[in-house]
Each structure stands twice: as structure tokens, then as C-alpha cells.
Amino acid sequence: MDVDGQISAEFIMLTGFLLLATFSVALFIAHESELTQAMSAARSGASEGVIADTQAIYPDITFSNYSIERPNLINPSDIKIIKIDYLDQGYNPLYNRTKIQLRIYASGPPLNKNDLNCLGDRINYHVRRSICEVFNTQNLTNSLYNPAFSDNYVFTTGDVQWI
Amino acid sequence: MDCIGSLSVDFIFATFMVLIMMGGISNLTMDRFNMVDESKELVEARSLAECIAGYVDQVYAGGNGHYIIISTPPMLGKNSNYHILVNSSGVMVRLEGRRGLANIVPEMISDNPTTLKSSNVILLPSRNYIILNKLDGNGENWIVIINQ
Numbered sequence: 001m002d003v004d005g006q007i008s009a010e011f012i013m014l015t016g017f018l019l020l021a022t023f024s025v026a027l028f029i030a031h032e033s034e035l036t037q038a039m040s041a042a043r044s045g046a047s048e049g050v051i052a053d054t055q056a057i058y059p060d061i062t063f064s065n066y067s068i069e070r071p072n073l074i075n076p077s078d079i080k081i082i083k084i085d086y087l088d089q090g091y092n093p094l095y096n097r098t099k100i101q102l103r104i105y106a107s108g109p110p111l112n113k114n115d116l117n118c119l120g121d122r123i124n125y126h127v128r129r130s131i132c133e134v135f136n137t138q139n140l141t142n143s144l145y146n147p148a149f150s151d152n153y154v155f156t157t158g159d160v161q162w163i
Numbered sequence: 164m165d166c167i168g169s170l171s172v173d174f175i176f177a178t179f180m181v182l183i184m185m186g187g188i189s190n191l192t193m194d195r196f197n198m199v200d201e202s203k204e205l206v207e208a209r210s211l212a213e214c215i216a217g218y219v220d221q222v223y224a225g226g227n228g229h230y231i232i233i234s235t236p237p238m239l240g241k242n243s244n245y246h247i248l249v250n251s252s253g254v255m256v257r258l259e260g261r262r263g264l265a266n267i268v269p270e271m272i273s274d275n276p277t278t279l280k281s282s283n284v285i286l287l288p289s290r291n292y293i294i295l296n297k298l299d300g301n302g303e304n305w306i307v308i309i310n311q
Contacts, residue, residue, distance in 0.1 A: 044198050047198065047202070055208070056209070057261050130198070133194050
């Protein structure tokens with residue numbers, strides 16, 4: 001009998017089991033990695049939003065509105081991101097994805113609540129935009145990138161908490 | 164057995180893993196680069212507006228005959244066209260559909276040293292301008308900005 005090129009049944013079973021285990025772990029890691037990437041994109045977006053707020057250089061329409069309604073926002077201000085947190089809100093059948101709410105904590109200038117909300121909204125907008133750009137999902141959402149999508153998650157943003 | 168040019172399974176597997184990881188982070192890296200470019204543009208715009216506002220105030224405080232020569236940069240950020248509008252309200256920088264305002268001490272601004280008529284002065288990229296303090300017949304100080 002020709003015995004060259006034969007492998008044992010145990011070896012095949014072991015290899016099969018290892019492949020199965022590897023793919024399962026790979027899928028789990030990919031899922032977790034996606035959330036890590038999204039959080040990284042959120043941090044990047046938050047930084048971009050903070051720079052837009054602190055430098056007080058706005059799109060033409062926004063600038064015109066602020067000149068009349070919120071003159072305090074025309075001047076540069078000092079804003080720092082304290083932390084970015086997320087809340088897993090479970091599977092959402094509407095979007096067929098797991099819903100995550102991002103919550104940003106920041107310290108800002110002593111302005112009134114409405115002005116701070118405007119600054120916070122800009123940070124949230126950049127956070128969502130950054131997530132959409134990283135996962136190339138701009139076509140799935142609206143012009144405000146709300147909500148933002150990744151392959152397995154849908155992201156919303158809560159009001160920025162000013163500390 | 165001929166083993167020249169063969170690759171181990173470990174190597175192929177590791178290469179695949181690295182390629183998959185690189186694919187995953189490439190978008191993130193691009194997003195970071197874009198963020199840096201956009202931020203740089205905004206910071207440069209703010210810095211330029213504040214710088215010119217500072218010069219205008221400095222010339223005003225210097226009194227009659229005091230002047231400063233400034234050069235405007237060819238662009239802001241990587242490749243953003245811009246212009247600056249100076250009037251008695253302040254120094255406004257405009258770039259790519261955005262604008263920001265730097266405040267100045269309320270003063271009269273003109274682009275004509277002889278007529279001293281109040282006007283909006285527009286500063287363009289890659290030019291030299293003289294910012295001059297000039298006293299008019301009524302004893303009032305004017306800031307005159309002229310292209311050199």
C-alpha cells in the first residue's frame with residue numbers, strides 16, 4: 001500500500017477544530033475591533049469639533065446667525081474634552097444593528113445653557129461625521145449624520161455634559 | 164524535496180492578518196489626517212485674523228504717523244484661498260465658505276490716505292500692506308491700510 005501523503009483522522013479533526021476556533025475568535029475580535037475603531041473615530045471627531053468651537057470660525061450662515069443671536073460664540077473660547085463614554089442600548093430591529101449612545105463630557109467657558117448647547121451640538125456633529133467617514137456610511141444617513149452607522153452598530157449622541 | 168521558494172503557513176497567515184488589520188485602520192488614519200489638515204486651516208485663519216487685529220490696534224495706539232508693514236501668506240492650511248476684510252467692526256477672515264471675526268478697538272478705517280473716507284478694506288493673499296495711523300483735520304486718528 002502506498003502510504004505517502006496520508007494524514008491521520010486525528011490530525012484532520014484537530015485541524016478542523018482549530019480552524020473553527022480561529023474563525024470564531026476572529027469574528028469576535030472583528031466585532032470588538034469595530035467598536036474600538038468607532039470610539040477612536042469619535043475621539044478624532046470630538047477634537048475636530050472642539051477646534052471648530054475654540055477657533056470660532058464658522059460656516060457663513062452659522063456665523064451670520066451667531067452674530068445676531070449668540071454674539072458670545074463669535075469669540076474664541078477654551079474647551080477641553082474630559083472623556084467620551086458609551087452606553088450599549090442593545091439590538092435595534094429598526095436599523096438591524098446594535099445601538100450605541102455616545103456621551104461626551106467637556107469643560108467649557110462660562111456661557112449660558114443655550115450657547116453651551118450650540119457648542120456641544122457642533123462637537124456631536126463632528127463625532128458622528130467622523131464615524132460615518134471612517135466606515136464609509138455617509139450614504140446611509142442624513143445631512144447631520146444622525147444617526148451614524150458602522151457595519152454592526154448605529155451611533156447616536158447625547159447632549160454634551162459640561163463639567 | 165524541492166523547498167526553494169516555498170512559504171510557511173504561519174507566514175502566509177500572519178501576512179493575511181496584517182493586511183486585514185491595515186485595511187481596518189486605513190480609513191481611521193485618513194480621517195485623522197483630514198482632521199489635522201482642517202484644524203490647521205482653522206487655527207491659521209484665527210491666528211492671521213488676531214495678528215492683523217493686533218497690528219491695527221498697535222498702530223492706533225502708536226499715534227499719528229506710526230505705521231507697520233505686513234505681508235499676507237499665500238494660502239491658509241494646505242491649499243485654502245482666503246481674504247480678509249477690515250472695517251471698524253473688526254478683522255474678518257473668510258475662507259472656503261467659513262468666516263471668523265477678530266475684535267479691534269473701535270476706530271475709523273480707510274483705504275485712502277488723502278480722502279480718509281470710511282471703508283471696508285480687503286486684504287488679499289501674498290501682498291504687502293502698510294497699516295498707517297493718520298490724523299485728519301478734525302484731530303481724529305484714522306487707520307489707513309494701503310497695498311504697498
